[in-house]
Amino acid sequence: MEIKTPYxxxxxxxxxxxAAKTALGVVDWRPEWCVGQLRLPGCKADAGVPDLTIGEAVAKGAKTLVIGVVNSGGVLPHSWVETIVTALEAGLDVASGLHRRLQSIPEVNAAAEKHGRALHNLRTPAEEFTTGKGAHRTGKRVLTVGTDCNVGKKYTALALEREMRERGLKADFRATGQTGVLISRRGTSVDAVIADFISGAAEWLSPSNDDDHWDLVEGQGSIWHPSFAGVTLGLLHGAQPDAVVLCHEPTRTKMRGTDYPLPSIRSTIDTILHLGRLTNPAIQCVGIAVNTSQLPEGEVARYLKGLEREHGLPATDPIRHGVGPIVDRLLACVP
Amino acid sequence: MEIKTPYxxxxxxxxxxxAAKTALGVVDWRPEWCVGQLRLPGCKADAGVPDLTIGEAVAKGAKTLVIGVVNSGGVLPHSWVETIVTALEAGLDVASGLHRRLQSIPEVNAAAEKHGRALHNLRTPAEEFTTGKGAHRTGKRVLTVGTDCNVGKKYTALALEREMRERGLKADFRATGQTGVLISRRGTSVDAVIADFISGAAEWLSPSNDDDHWDLVEGQGSIWHPSFAGVTLGLLHGAQPDAVVLCHEPTRTKMRGTDYPLPSIRSTIDTILHLGRLTNPAIQCVGIAVNTSQLPEGEVARYLKGLEREHGLPATDPIRHGVGPIVDRLLACVP
Known part of the structure; x- marks a missing residue:
């Protein structure tokens, strides 16, 4: 079921x-869907959109209240419940990135039933998945992969979608995490599905399509991350990508949440291609997307040039320079 | 919580x-725990143990009724519910390999609560897992891996446990599937945990232990299976094995449930070691366990000799010949 916009x-x-990074991610990529923000007293975050009451938002056409914030301690404050119930009464659906399912909050569940509103839990798969089949699907697919978690895989997939659409290509971002689902109104948090169904969820996410249609699939984790590699591999097999884009943050030394050193770009690409050939023998890497925000300004160009020479691939910072060279390579390499 | 025996x-x-393969697996490995079987009219399976009523089983000391059979169509027949409730009333716990949770059957749930009996759902993790940490644990671990699903990974891990215990070693089978959980009274179906927690579940399963203690971890799936490789990889990383034993069925041409050709033994071992080095840099392969039941009798010895020459590893059929040579190699190679 698609999440209704605007938000x-x-x-x-x-x-x-x-703490509000989910909401901020939505504003970054879909400002036209964000009529405003609702902040409680003491809120220190700002999404840069107008502050509105629920009534004002409804008058401006809002369809869904998006809980795009992490609550500290995991306990849902009473003031939040009150706001959610008021939104449901005013005619809004609610989409939540909280761990706790909205339906498990009695007041919220009762208000949603009474007013016939939808409750979307972004961290809990709404679909019944099956095991992956590994069968070939039509259409073309790109998956973003990374040397670590949080190195720009979502951002890069979205930047590819934007660039390809600007070139008049049929391109759809496919979300595998909660912020991505809000940005595309559809998708699933693949790390929350039952382990047996990871590749099946990825197959559901990027179904057969026109021969000239591109799915840009948001990657998760890293094939070298000791906590999440299983999710990464199931997603790789299910997405059966024709091409991958390697995402990297050059100043990081340890993998997120661990004492493991960051793997090399080379070994990450090689291992992804080795494993990905199972469900798509033609898989190739078409570029390197680097988050250079932590590099000294003067080193960025030299660093990217060095990567291009070393790997024979376009290397770019999607935020500073866009992903044009990667799309050029993609279109040249994938028939 | 441990499942109480006998069954x-x-x-x-x-x-x-x-259809009764779970029950048959328990009898194969723990005949001393199986006081008898309970069969309804029309039952075509036979576990080779005495037919008992619930009253007779209780008199013989039974503690748990094990539902070790697949029900056709997924609907629970009324006659089964009646039997389960009678068992609870007679003082037995119930352990079930059915997809449907026992607690979701109102009569069963009520009887369990009334009589204070435990309900074990072997397909639903009872633990709350967290993400894997990748931290080194003490003790030694062996994981069975395979060229495909259903090639003898559970059987091989159990045969290793038996052989090592006969040699006076501290060795414990660690179950990752429902039959294994019944055989070891503890464990979890790793393919049923949330994807984010696969490696965390494997870490929970084989915790730190004495330096001379061996965990024999039951493998799942195959690193080259398009449906299940994610589970296989998460289990590999979480188990952080010092050694793996490769399991294989030589007459199979397609991977179970797919049109994918069976991968080679060589590429399976190489890929497992490549990926497994992440959480245990000393990982090695110490043997090949072959299910030769489908090979012509006269070819078995020659086939196994050929594998030994090709891979430089002991190759044996655990059922025909035991796993002595593999344990010899294991003890020689893992300090």
Whole structure:
């Protein structure tokens, strides 16, 4: 079921900007869907859209209240429940990135049933998945992969979608995490599905399509991350990508949440291609997307040039320079 | 929570022997725990243990009724529910390999609560897992891996446990599937955990232990299976094995449930070691366990000799010949 737009972004009493990163991600990529934000007293985050009451948002056409903020301690404050119920009564659906399912909050569940509103839990798959089949599907697919978690895989897939659409190509971002689902109104958090169904969920996510249609699939984790490699591999097999784009953050030394050193770009690409050939023998890597925000300004160009020479691939920072060279390579390499 | 033994095996109205394979697996490895079987009219399976009523089983000391049979169509027949409730009233716990949770059957749930009995759902993890940490644990671990699903990974891990215990070693089989959980009274179906927690579940399963203690971890799936490789990889990373044993069925040409050709033994071992080095840099392969039941009798010895020459590893059929040579190699290679 698609999440209805436009959105009213609920930021609660977020203690800082990072706590609201889901809401901020939606504004980054779909500002036209965000009529405003609703902040409670003490909120330190700002999505840069107008502050609106629920009534004002409804008058501006809002269809869904998006809880795009992490609540500290995991306990849902009473003031949040009140806001959610008021939104349902005013005619909004609610989409939540909280761990707790909205249906498990009695007041919220009762209000949704009474007013016939939809409750979307972005962290809980709404679909019944099956095991992956590994059968070939029509259409073309790109998957973003990374040397680590949080190195720009979602951002890069979205930048590819934007660039390809600007070139008049049929291109759809396919979301595998909660922020991505809000941005595309559809998708699933693949890390929350039953382990047996990871590749099946990825197959559901990027079904057969026109021969000239591109799916840009948001990657998860890293094939070298000791916590999440299983999810990464199931997603790789299910997405059966024709091409991958390697995402990297050059100043990071340890893999997120671990004492493991960051793997090399080379070994990550090689291993992804080795494993990915199972479900798509023609898989290739068409570029390197680098988050250079932590590099000294003067080193960026030299660093990217070095990567291009070393790997024979276009290397670019999607935020600074866009992904034009990667799309050029993609279109040249995938028939 | 450990499942209490001994067991009364419930075979229901199993249409054939394969339908009761969970019960048969328990009898194979823990005959001393199986006081008898309970079969309904029309049952075509036979576990080779005495037919007992629930009252007779209780008198013989049974503690748990084990539903070790697949029900056709997924609907739970009323006669089964009646039997389960009678068992609970008679003082037995119930362990079930059915997809449907026992607690979701109102009569069963009520009887369990009333009589204070435990309900074990072997396909639904009872633990709350977290993400894997990848931290080194003490003790030694062996994981069975395979060129495909259903090639003897559970059987081989159990045969290793038996051989090592006979040699006076500290060795524990660690179950990752429902039959294995019944055989070891503990464990979890790793393919049923949330994808994010696969490696975390494997870490929980084989915790730190004495330096001279061996965990024999039951493998799942295959690193080259398009449906299940994610589970296989998460289990590999979480188990952080010092050694793996490769399991193979030589007459199979397609991977189970797919049109994919069986991968080679060589590429399976190489890929497992390449990926497994992440959480255990000393990982090695110490043997090949072959299910030769489908090979012509006269070819078995020559086939195994050929494998030994080709791979420089002991190759044996655990059922025909035991796993002595593999344990010899293991003890010689893992300090």
């Amino acid at each position: 009213l972004l609920f930021l609660g009493d977020a203690p800082d900007q990072p | 009364l095996l419930f075979l229901g109205d199993a249409p054939d022997q394969p």
